[in-house]
Amino acid sequence: MDSLYKRLGGAPAIKAAVDAFYGKVLADDRIRRFFDGVDMERQRAKQRGFLTMVTGGPNGYTGKAMREGHRHLVAQGLNDSHVDAVIENLGETLRELGVSEADIAEVAALANSVRDDVLDRESVAV
Numbered sequence: 001m002d003s004l005y006k007r008l009g010g011a012p013a014i015k016a017a018v019d020a021f022y023g024k025v026l027a028d029d030r031i032r033r034f035f036d037g038v039d040m041e042r043q044r045a046k047q048r049g050f051l052t053m054v055t056g057g058p059n060g061y062t063g064k065a066m067r068e069g070h071r072h073l074v075a076q077g078l079n080d081s082h083v084d085a086v087i088e089n090l091g092e093t094l095r096e097l098g099v100s101e102a103d104i105a106e107v108a109a110l111a112n113s114v115r116d117d118v119l120d121r122e123s124v125a126v
C-alpha cells in the first residue's frame with residue numbers, strides 16, 4: 001500500500017495543507033499567541049519537512065526535536081488543550097482538502113504520538 005505521504009498527494013499536497021493549516025492556527029484565538037514573533041515562512045518549511053518525514057515521505061527534516069522545539073512554549077503555558085486545538089485545525093484543514101477520514105485519523109494519531117514530547121513530560125499511560 002502507498003505511504004500516507006503518497007495517499008495525501010506528496011509534496012504539493014503537504015505544502016497546500018501546511019499553508020492552510022497555519023492560516024487556521026493564526027486565526028484561532030485559543031493558540032495564536034504562541035506564534036507571536038515566529039517567522040512563519042521558516043515555520044511552514046519546518047512543518048512541511050516534519051509532516052513529510054512522519055507520513056513516510058523523503059526524510060529531509062532539519063528542525064529541532066519536538067521536546068526542545070516547544071519547551072519555551074510550555075513555559076508560556078502550553079498544555080493539552082492547545083495540542084487538541086492544533087490537531088483539530090489540522091483535521092479540519094485536511095477535510096477541506098478532501099482527505100479521507102481514515103487518513104485524517106492517521107495524521108491525528110501521528111500528531112498525538114508526539115504530544116508528551118511537545119508538552120515536555122514523561123509519557124502518560126492511556
Ligand code: HEM
Binds near residue numbers: 065073086
Ligand atoms: C501536536 C503536534 C505538534 C507538532 C507535530 C509540531 C511540530 C512543530 C515543528 C516541526 C516545529 C519546528 C521546530 C523547530 O523550531 O526546529 C514546531 C515549532 C513550533 N510549534 Fe509546534 N508542533 C506541535 C504542536 C504545537 C502546539 C500545540 C503549538 C501551540 C499551540 C505549537 C507551536 C509551535 C511554535 C510557536 C513553534 C515555533 C517556535 C519558535 O520558532 O520559536 N506546536 N512545531
